[in-house]
Amino acid sequence: MARSLERSVRFVRPGRYILNMLLFLILVGGVVYYLSPYSPNPSTILIDAFNENRALNGLILGVLALGVIYNLNQAGMLEGAINWIEAFRETVDPRRARLPKPPGVINAVAQLLLDADERGGRLSFESTRAILDSLATRMDEGREMGRYIGHLLVFLGLLGTFWGLIQTVNGVGATISNLAIGADTGDAITQLINNLKAPLEGMGTAFSSSLFGLSSSLVVGFLDLQASQAQGRFYSDLEDWLSGRTDPGRADGARTAQAYEGDVAAALQAMESAFAAHTAELVKAHAANTAQLKDEIRALNRSLIRGGKD
Known part of the structure; x- marks a missing residue:
């Protein structure tokens, strides 16, 4: 029964999750193209928003690119892990000499499997638990970085918001201070309009940074969700496969001594x-x-x- 379960488990490739990521990125790219000057209905809203604070908005877009690459890599590296497990399962060489080098995410898992294979191929319950715990720890470490990138984008958006609000408050204060009391009405209105440029620029910085920061966080959040689902499916498949290689009645030496x-x-x-x-x-x-x-x-x-x- 256990061996039939081991043979029947098929690992789901992460390609479907990567495809979801790419389709979502294409959708986002379509929205950006529609709001660009090159679309059938030219618009400069995104370019104008970016120019409000090029340094901060450029930093946000750079972090966004880093998050996209990182999450695609998190899902893509599972392909190498599945290939190694398939090679381990299908090889007939008892010494496992032709196995490729395991990827980093399952390096500890591969070592435990090879050690168990030298002792007969069957795993104890404790060894299976150690393999799954090791894999879960590696995946959690990777997901923490993805979440940090999303939180960093939100922080940068809020930073730009408060930066722009400070500029707005200072500009309004300067405008009120520079109003000439008793001057001609036309001159006063002209001076007021000229002095309001600084507060309006501050509001532009606030809204543009919020726009880029929160939108980028949304994109990275979806990609992180897909990468997490791919890792969760791989973990479930590995757990099912290992259950077919686990001997419930077998115990390690340490466990036997404890039981005694x-x-x-x-x-x-x-x-x-x-x-x-x-x-x-x-x-x-x-x-x-x-x-x-x-x-x-x-x-x-x-x-x-x-x-x-x-």
Whole structure:
């Protein structure tokens, strides 16, 4: 049953998840193209927003590119892991000499599998648990970096927002301070319009940074979701495959020693409980015999007293 389960498990390739990522990126690219000057309905909204703060918005787009590449790599490296496991499962060489070098994500897993293969190929429950825990730890470490990139994009967007708001507040303060009291109405309005350029530039920085930061976070979040689903499916398939190679009745040496110590402790505890129960029964029987002896002595005394009176 276990071997049939081992042979029946087929690992799902990460290609479908990578395809979802690429389709989503194409969709995002289509939206960007539609809002660009090169679309059938030319628009400069994105270029104008980017020019509000080129340094910060350029940094956001750079982090976005890093997040896209990182998440694609997180999903793509599972292909190498699946190829190694398939080669391990299909090879007939008992020495496993022709196996390729395992990728980093399953390096520890591969070592544990090779060690178990040298001992007969079957895994104990503890070895299977160690393999799955090692893989889960590696995947969690990779996902933490992806989440950090998404949070960094949100932070950069908020940073630009507060940066722009500070510029707006300072610009409004300067505008109010520079108003000429008692001047001609036309000149005052012209001066007010000219002085409002700085606050409006600050608002442009705030909104443009929020636009790029939150939009980039949305893109990276979707890619991270697809990469996590690909890793989760690989983990489930590996767990099913390892369950076919696991011998529930087999235990490692350390586990056997622990079980032996536990059996000895249980036996000693049982003996102690039995001894205590036996001692309690002896004490109870002794108390009953003592009480009976006292009753017989009292009865004998009463008989002697009656005989003396007679």
